[in-house]
């Protein structure tokens with residue numbers, strides 16, 4: 709079975725991450741799923757921003773949780789990112805016709821905006837939402853996420869297989885909390901490292917999918933098979949290098965998070 713191609717922060721190789729333009733392009737590029745990070749603004753809105761601060765990815769400065777939605781909405785989140793790749797070699801490797809992002813697609817992206825895009829997409833697309841921790845609001849992030857998903861009828865799928873949303877976090881507490889709130893919503897436990905006790909591929913009962921960084925699979929490729937033997941699927945991030953894509957395909961990684969859905973899909977198709 710081919711891996712499910714998940715656009716990491718949107719088609720972020722070609723568009724500024726976490727912008728509507730990046731996600732719209734990912735859908736055009738044939739991504740099966742979209743990955744996003746969420747944080748709470750000071751006034752309690754879930755916004756799609758990776759870093760604790762907005763400094764790297766916008767025209768503003770400051771900590772997301774100290775800014776109100778109106779402050780964040782006034783920032784340009786697209787201008788920092790060059791739409792051309794770093795070198796002409798990349799253009800040859802990835803000959804993608806990429807129209808310029810419209811200014812309206814470069815502003816702040818809320819989770820609600822992203823869910824709107826998914827609901828209106830011409831084909832089913834799965835959302836992989838990562839809650840960032842530690843944050844000053846703690847568990848309020850998961851509570852708010854669930855309430856937002858519920859408004860779109862996505863919080864209580866008929867079964868885990870039917871779910872169009874997976875919740876993810878590096879925080880075990882956050883994943884466990886989400887499982888308690890919504891037991892049928894599938895969860896991914898992200899990991900930068902795996903404790904010796906869990907190298908057998910096992911997961912705690914509140915997590916459904918294991919989420920290692922690709923560096924962990926390079927060091928221990930058999931981990932995917934050990935997890936599969938326990939009925940645990942693997943979500944691997946962030947897989948852009950052709951050798952890593954080939955490795956994940958060979959190992960049977962189920963979900964592959966990539967910054968360039970078009971290049972990854974092309975390589976997977978052979």
Ligand code: G3P
Nearest residue numbers: 743745758838898945965
């Ligand atoms: O998809 C998981 C991956 O996004 C985790 O790392 O830092 O890019 O959020 P990060």
Ligand code: CA
Nearest residue numbers: 743744745838
């Ligand atoms: Ca992420």
